[in-house]
Amino acid sequence: MALDHRVNELQAVRGALASITYPLQVAVDAPVRAVSRVFESFTSREDLITENRILRSENAELRARQLRFEALQLENDRLRALLNTAQRAEERVEIAKLLAVDLDPFRQQIVLNKGRNEDVYVGQPVINADGVIGQILSTRLTSSVALLISDPSHALPVLSARTGLRGLVVGTGNPQRLEMRHVPLQEDVEPGDLLLTSGLGGRFPADYPVARVTSVERPQGQPFLSIEAEPLAALDRSREVLLLWTDADTPIAPIDAGDTLDVPPQEGAEAAPDTP
C-alpha cells in the first residue's frame, strides 16, 4: 500500500480520508487561534499607534515605489513587444492562512485553509511578502498541503540576479538553509547574491526572490561549488501566505532570451531605493 502511493494512484483515497480528518484539524486549530486572538486584543494602545505609524510610512514608501514600477512595467512590455517575446503574464494573488497543526517533524510541509473550492491546484506557487515559500502538494475541498522549498525533496530552478547564472536550489530539511547544486567551479557566485526564480521549471513565474547566498566554498577535488543560501521568506514563522495564479503557458524559449535583458533593470530596481 505504501508502495502504491509512489505511483500517485491513491490520491483520491487520500483526498477522501483527508476530508474525514479535516474537522479534527480545524478542532485543533480553533483553540490555538482563539488564544492568539485573545492575546492580540490585549495589546496596548501605544503599541497599536506605533504599529500604525510604521505601517503608514511603509505604505507611503511602497506606493511611491509602485508608481515607478508601473512605468517600468509599461516600458518593459513595450520593449518585449519590440523583441516579439511573450508578455508578462497577469497574476492573481490571494491570501491563505496556515492551520495551526503540526505535520511530520522531519518533513517540511504546512496546511493552508484554502482548497479546491477556491481553485487551488497541485503545483501552485506559494509565496509571501518576502519571497517564495513553496508549492501546493495536495489539495482537498477546503484545505491544502504545501511543500516548503526547504524540504529535501524540493528543487527550484533559480538564477542569480547579479550574473544571470542559472542553477537549482534544493532544500536541506532545515528551514533556514538551502543549497544551490551543480554550479561549476569556475562560475562567479559570491555571498550576498540574490537568487530569483527563473521560471524555467514552468511552475513558478520568473523573478520572484527566493534566497540570498550566505556562503560559497570551493571544495578540493569536487566538480561543483558548494553553495549555501538562506531563504528570504521566514519559512517556519509566517502565519499567512499568498497563493499565486499565473498563466502557465508562458513559452520557455523567449524567456531564455528575455532573461539577459531582464536582469539589469531588476538589479537597478533593487539598488535604487537604497541610494536616496
Added chain:
Amino acid sequence: MTRAIGIPWPVLLTLLAALALAIIPIPDALRPARPEWLALVLIYWAMAFPSRIGILTAFVAGLMLDTLLGQLLGQNAIALAVVTYIVLQIHPRLRVYPVWQQMIVVALLMALFKLLALWPQGITGFPPGSILYWLPVVTSTLAWPLMYFLLRDMRRRWLLHLT
C-alpha cells in the same frame, strides 16, 4: 463463549483525542520528542478489550494518522496493525505485569513501531536522517504510566461491565 464486539464510545473518544494530540502545535524544539499517543492508546485498549479493539481498528486509526501527518499512506497503519497484533497475542501476560514491566514491553513495541514506520520512508527516499527520530520511543515509554492510569480509571468508571 460469545465474542464481545463493537467499539465503546469512550474508546473512540480517546482515539480521537490521541489523533488530535498528534497534530497539536508544540514548540519546534520539542516536536521530535512528541510521544506516539495513538500507539499508546491503542496498546492500552487492545490489552483491555482484545476482542473489541483489533488489527482493523489499529489500521484505520493509522490511516487517519497518516493523512493528518501528511505521511505516506499506510506507513503508520501497517506499523500500528503489527504492534496491535503483538499486543493481542500477549495481552493476558501484559495485563498482570506491574507498570514498570509494562514500560519495558511498551519500549520494545515502540521501537518496533518506529522501525516499521522508518522502512517505507527509507524505501521512498526520504529517511528522517537524524537520530532524533528515535526519541519518541523514550518519551512514549515515559508517558505510558500516565496513559495507563488515566485510561484504567476511565475504563473502571464507564466500561466496567464490558469485556
